[in-house]
Amino acid sequence: MWETLAQAVINGLLIGGIYAxxxxxxxxxxxxxxxxxxxxxxxxMIGMYISFFLSSQFGVDxxxxxxxxxxxxxVAGVLxxxxxxxxxxxxxxxxxxFLTFALSLLLLNLALMLFTANYRTVHTSYSDEAFHLGxxxxxxxxxxxxxxAMGLSGxxxxxxxxxxxxxxxxxxxxxxxxxxxMGINPNRVFCVALGVALALAGAAxxxxxxxxxxxxxxxxxxxxxxxxxxxxxxxxxxxxxxxxSLMMGVAESLGIQFVGADSGLIVVFAMLLLTLAxxxxxxxGGKAR
Amino acid sequence: MTKDRNESVTxxxxxxxxxxxxxxxxxxxLVKTGGILAASAFxxxxxxxWAAEPVNxxxxxxxxxxxxxIGVGCVAAAKLAVEMVNEAGGIKSLGGAKLNLxxxxxxxxxxxTRTETDRLITGNKLSAIHGCFASALTLIxxxxxxxxxxxxxxxxxxxxxxxxxxxTFTPFARASQFAKAQLQMAKLVGDKPKxxxxxxxxxxxxxxxxxxxxxxxxxxxxxVMFEPYSAGFTDASPLINKVKASGANALFSVSYLxxxxxxxxxxxxxxxxxxxxxxxxxxxxxxxxxxxxxxxEGLQGxxxxxxxxxxxxxxxxxxxxxxxxxxxxxxxxxxxxxxFMLADALERAGSADPQKVREAxxxxxxxxxxxxxxxxxxxxxxxxxxxxxxxxxxxxWQNGDLASVFPDEDKRAPLMKT
Numbered sequence: 001m002w003e004t005l006a007q008a009v010i011n012g013l014l015i016g017g018i019y020a021x022x023x024x025x026x027x028x029x030x031x032x033x034x035x036x037x038x039x040x041x042x043x044x045m046i047g048m049y050i051s052f053f054l055s056s057q058f059g060v061d062x063x064x065x066x067x068x069x070x071x072x073x074x075v076a077g078v079l080x081x082x083x084x085x086x087x088x089x090x091x092x093x094x095x096x097x098f099l100t101f102a103l104s105l106l107l108l109n110l111a112l113m114l115f116t117a118n119y120r121t122v123h124t125s126y127s128d129e130a131f132h133l134g135x136x137x138x139x140x141x142x143x144x145x146x147x148x149a150m151g152l153s154g155x156x157x158x159x160x161x162x163x164x165x166x167x168x169x170x171x172x173x174x175x176x177x178x179x180x181x182m183g184i185n186p187n188r189v190f191c192v193a194l195g196v197a198l199a200l201a202g203a204a205x206x207x208x209x210x211x212x213x214x215x216x217x218x219x220x221x222x223x224x225x226x227x228x229x230x231x232x233x234x235x236x237x238x239x240x241x242x243x244x245s246l247m248m249g250v251a252e253s254l255g256i257q258f259v260g261a262d263s264g265l266i267v268v269f270a271m272l273l274l275t276l277a278x279x280x281x282x283x284x285g286g287k288a289r
Numbered sequence: 290m291t292k293d294r295n296e297s298v299t300x301x302x303x304x305x306x307x308x309x310x311x312x313x314x315x316x317x318x319l320v321k322t323g324g325i326l327a328a329s330a331f332x333x334x335x336x337x338x339w340a341a342e343p344v345n346x347x348x349x350x351x352x353x354x355x356x357x358x359i360g361v362g363c364v365a366a367a368k369l370a371v372e373m374v375n376e377a378g379g380i381k382s383l384g385g386a387k388l389n390l391x392x393x394x395x396x397x398x399x400x401x402t403r404t405e406t407d408r409l410i411t412g413n414k415l416s417a418i419h420g421c422f423a424s425a426l427t428l429i430x431x432x433x434x435x436x437x438x439x440x441x442x443x444x445x446x447x448x449x450x451x452x453x454x455x456x457t458f459t460p461f462a463r464a465s466q467f468a469k470a471q472l473q474m475a476k477l478v479g480d481k482p483k484x485x486x487x488x489x490x491x492x493x494x495x496x497x498x499x500x501x502x503x504x505x506x507x508x509x510x511x512x513v514m515f516e517p518y519s520a521g522f523t524d525a526s527p528l529i530n531k532v533k534a535s536g537a538n539a540l541f542s543v544s545y546l547x548x549x550x551x552x553x554x555x556x557x558x559x560x561x562x563x564x565x566x567x568x569x570x571x572x573x574x575x576x577x578x579x580x581x582x583x584x585x586e587g588l589q590g591x592x593x594x595x596x597x598x599x600x601x602x603x604x605x606x607x608x609x610x611x612x613x614x615x616x617x618x619x620x621x622x623x624x625x626x627x628x629f630m631l632a633d634a635l636e637r638a639g640s641a642d643p644q645k646v647r648e649a650x651x652x653x654x655x656x657x658x659x660x661x662x663x664x665x666x667x668x669x670x671x672x673x674x675x676x677x678x679x680x681x682x683x684x685x686w687q688n689g690d691l692a693s694v695f696p697d698e699d700k701r702a703p704l705m706k707t
Contacts, residue, residue, distance in 0.1 A: 256527035261518035
């Protein structure tokens with residue numbers, strides 16, 4: 001019994017690490033730029049296709065291709081902020097919602113047109129391997145993905161707390177007007193926030209590739225999970241999103257194990273409802289960190 | 290008659306300023322009337338070398354959208370089949386008439402299927418149609434064909450295609466037969482099969498798995514786990530953890546390609562020793578092997594057609610492989626046989642009229658040649674349009690190829706125990 005339980009927890013933590021990369025991006029954009037990015041999942045999809053093509057054309061290991069997918073998406077984020085989002089930042093939320101939603105639809109249909117709806121997988125030497133400990137097993141590809149995801153989250157944490165630019169981002173997220181009065185250039189900060197968030201999505205895509213298939217709709221699964229994690233963790237709260245993502249992974253896994261295999265999302269959304277009812281500001285508290 | 294002819298000739302002469310296409314059609318008219326004259330003069334014996342009117346065959350397949358991969362393969366096979374018929378001299382009773390394939394893309398969409406089928410039938414003079422791979426699409430196309438009274442021949446397996454239909458013909462195994470064969474295959478692996486059935490919680494998954502559950506007691510197969518899962522999940526580990534806990538020694542997965550890839554990989558990672566039966570559809574196409582590689586070795590599935598069944602099938606497979614680089618998969622192979630069944634019907638009907646083709650199809654009875662490429666090697670339609678000899682063939686991935694392993698009469702390679 002404890003073995004099944006432990007295995008379920010391990011499975012949940014491992015997939016939670018991927019959810020974390022996506023939800024940290026969403027929460028970072030929301031905290032700093034104050035917009036909801038509905039297209040975050042589509043950037044995961046783009047990251048996956050970058051890794052897929054680098055691997056199938058040039059034989060680059062999908063995890064290594066992170067060094068390409070992250071910078072590419074960072075630049076994409078900066079450009080999207082500078083040329084698109086900057087124009088709709090204002091008192092009205094509606095244009096912002098439409099913009100990111102339209103972006104999501106555009107990317108999705110572009111992918112359908114360019115790559116077709118076929119499933120694409122990369123097969124690496126470690127794709128099907130696992131470490132066995134007693135009766136438990138840890139898949140190698142997922143362990144690598146988890147470790148790199150946690151490393152990237154940690155690096156982001158250090159960046160936000162030790163560098164001037166990171167501090168400026170946190171300042172803009174706490175109070176945009178005061179931050180501007182203190183001489184912080186908001187567009188520059190927003191560009192970096194978008195870039196970092198999209199780079200994380202790209203990293204998630206590359207890390208997923210050794211054990212998951214790329215197809216145009218793949219991002220939608222992750223967008224949904226990311227939104228739940230962001231609300232659970234407290235809007236704009238990076239650490240909260242990380243913890244909430246791991247919790248959701250575990251809750252989903254336990255739900256499948258002990259309730260039923262089609263109940264994974266039910267458990268996650270029950271958690272969300274309870275949190276909203278009893279701690280409306282999220283588990284991590286309301287303040288952006 | 291001569292007067293008609295003269296008039297036509299004068300028309301031709303006076304119509305010189307008219308557009309080229311108009312003249313073309315007049316010339317064709319002359320050829321036709323000339324043909325009729327000749328036919329009556331020589332007692333309706335077609336002349337050798339006479340360019341007979343081609344016979345139009347409609348092909349409805351999803352060549353874009355989510356089912357495109359299989360649809361494109363189907364069209365390649367349909368073209369190959371038509372070429373084979375034409376090279377062998379076409380339809381002799383129609384003066385060596387060539388088959389002319391008219392392909393229409395269904396875009397993997399049910400609404401498009403309805404309009405495209407309509408458009409294909411009203412826009413062309415068709416003798417018959419074949420399509421459409423996915424049962425959901427075929428059901429709609431066959432409704433349209435029934436109303437338009439054009440015969441449709443299909444490899445789709447839904448049992449519903451045999452209900453209240455007179456123009457629909459299904460030469461291959463039905464869905465209900467698939468479940469039964471899958472259960473019988475489980476008994477090949479061990480004397481006391483304990484089967485875990487996992488299925489996606491969709492109409493396809495639920496209906497297929499319920500069929501398995503109903504038939505299991507009659508076949509002496511114990512189902513130890515019966516579990517729906519959310520299609521398109523991110524992680525198969527919790528589900529496979531559950532299969533492990535159930536103590537099953539065989540796993541039936543009713544899934545589409547992506548979920549199945551995750552499931553197969555996870556089973557390997559867990560180190561679980563179960564015989565996996567992946568069913569049909571996405572499991573029996575070359576792409577499955579490309580995606581999972583060596584892990585596919587020894588996995589079992591079920592198909593309505595396989596390329597190693599007969600010498601004829603192997604011959605067609607070799608030609609298809611030369612053109613596309615991949616082996617001829619279930620649905621595409623089946624439709625090569627279907628094209629020859631249509632050719633056989635046209636030959637006997639001696640007419641391109643869809644009504645007469647339907648009648649000839651309903652009287653089809655073949656046991657040799659390309660038209661008989663079906664498990665068991667015989668095709669004869671019952672009143673419900675079902676092949677009375679139709680049954681599925683159990684297959685297994687062996688060395689990157691699909692080998693027929695069940696039942697004994699269709700077996701071409703021994704079952705590899707995993």
